Amino acid sequence: MADTALATRATGASDRAVPRRGGSRLSWFGMPVLLAVILGATYLWVGSLELDTIERRTLNAEQLTRSTLEHLHMTAVSTAIVIVLAIPLGVLLSRPFARPVVPAVLGVANIGQGVPSFGLITIVILWTSLGFWPMIIGLVACSMLPILRNTMVGLEQVDRTAVKASRGMGMSPLQVLLRVELPLAFPVMIAGIRTALIINVGTATLGTFFGQGGLGFIVYNGITLNRTPVLITGVVLVSALALLVDYLAGALGRLLAPRGL
């Protein structure tokens, strides 16, 4: 899975396409402009071609819209579920009473990194059936680790003295968690969520092999029908979607970040 490298990137210092708050205009608008140019150029190029009937069967507004919506649906549902599951679990595992099980969880998580997403989803499908929800379970399983790990790491690196100080001010453990630890862990946690989002956009591309459509359908049609315009359209659409989602998640993370950080 790509999550280790993505996590390296997400926590890395300066490779952002997304600007810091108050960053220059270029850094705020660079990615949307780039995407608009690439999508526009593809549209003009495909529009200028004489499409044969096979190509037209895939390259029409209806099919492209449907595939994009299917893709977004898979991505949104799986990411929402993984956030709801992994963040509370990460918080629980970072509490003192969970300390004995943490090494075991991290060990399983490390082996989990080596599991290929394609194999994992196929196994889930074999155990259940072809369908939307089995696909979602597969996606959730693939993107669980980065959010879980980043929540744990984020909470772990919170300055102990800050926690002690808030306890000293009379806050209850729950208040400390909600008002001190979670806000301080926010940047690392949001990086994990962003990573999970990218994994889900990318892995949802495999949905077509499990009867779930998505933009992978366009790409794979382009390959099997040996039609380059179809292939390029699919690749451009799914890549633009991934980059846009990544950009939006990054921008949102910066806007929502606690002011003091």
Added chain:
Amino acid sequence: MTFTEYLTRNYDNLLELGLEHLNLVLISMGIALVVGLPLGIVAHRNKLLRNPILSTAGFFLTLPSLALFAIFIPVFGIGAPPAVAALSLYALLPIVSNTATGLASVSPAVVKASQGMGMTGYQRLLRVELPLAWPVILTGIRVSTQVVVGIAAIAALVGGPGLGTEIFRGLRSQGNASAPNLVYGGTLGVIVLALLLDAAFVLIRRLTISRGIR
């Protein structure tokens, strides 16, 4: 057929697919190293190029893997070459960013001292900076390798070689009694390969990290 029976009967086949998979990973990593190490050095030395280089490498990692595999099919045709091209690009970011980070973490005092000893820029890089940055760079290479081993399973979907073909075969024969075995076999093979490569890195670490900083 139970999974153990499948394993004993298809041992040869799985081993061969595993070697194909390993081959795919090693070739892609080789290309990524030849391209990534110099890019990392440039990113460290040239502040202007640093961000463009790192964001370009990060850009590839954001793209869905199937898309990156597919885009090279019009260029190279179906099979191993588009897979190698895509995997090399995926492997780039951890190598480049860790090379730049590792070099940046070398103490300026040490760099000054080597200048004082009359080393040229090239000597300084090869004999002082790179050996000191090597543990960080090696971690990047290791992360890249893990990523590539997993994603290489998708190569099968674009007609490439490797353990992914076994998973894909199982998927296509879904409903068949032997289908789960094929999928388990392919998936397990990838996990085992990932663990073996990780173990290899422990050895490489011991052998290649300069004795003074071990």
